[in-house]
Amino acid sequence: MSISIDQVNKFLFEEARYLDDKEWDSWLEMYAADASYWVPSWDDTGELTEDPQTEISLMYYASRSGLEDRVFRINTDKSSATSLPQPRTSHNLSNIEIVEASDEQCKVRFNWVNYAYRYEHVYTYFGTSFYTLDISGERPKIKAKKVVLKNDYIHHVVDIYHL
Template identity: 55%
Template sequence: MSALTTVDHGAICAFIYREARYLDERQWEPWLELYAPDVEYWMPAWDDDDQLTEDPQSEISLIYYANRNGLEDRVFRIKTERSSASMPEPRTNHMITNVEVLAERDDAVDVRYNFHTLSHRYKLTDHYFGTVFATLRKVDGGFLIARKKIVLKNDYIRQVIDVYHI
């Protein structure tokens, strides 16, 4: 953490851990409330040259939502069982490590952290791991996620990736 950072590192960690807990407990509405309406939620894909795609508008992404409406639609489909990729819902366990503050501005803080998620469904347990780069907007003594870029390191997976895997 930079010596110039004024935001409490513990508060940042608690916020990130709370998001992970909401996913593990399938608390969809509180999870959505952690996101700003104009959030960009993006998981780029790896290209044939082992490089991440750079533009979600013109290149393939594993997940891309330009704002919270996309996340709300995804949660609606999960909750109403209109997502065959989510039925039955997997049991997940998120582990968060190496939370770093990269930059701080008056209204936001950029963070980087690693994740490892275990996902159990159909008597099988899958592992998802990678790094998240997030911008947390400062609001009334807390945060909202204003941008989230997820770099999935194990990009060869045997099922559809979803928001609860990361």
């Protein structure tokens, strides 16, 4: 199956909507079982860490099961990192491009801004995301998601709904 930029846009906008609407089960369905989710951190010299296995990351899940656990904790308030009440978010995507494609997979890059409102404060997060989509089935699935958070200073714990 090949994929068009319009189909990629629709897919990414759908994921953003699921995050904003807190439709966690639908959001998780967008990920392949073996999908990785990685948010590298910036080192002391201003460079991104390169290996989630040996260097510090802001977040790293080696498979969808890690994301499922995170969603379980969000839904059941069983995590000290969970924000209560959960913030209202608005994910905004731009500069979406297909950087590589084959019949089986598609690599996508885009910029994003997310606004999160909680306790009378608006927090802004921004960055660039890199996805590898499995497009071999009826519906695309995220195989790998790398989120480069470009904020230099974060005032509190960052969670999946911030990115």
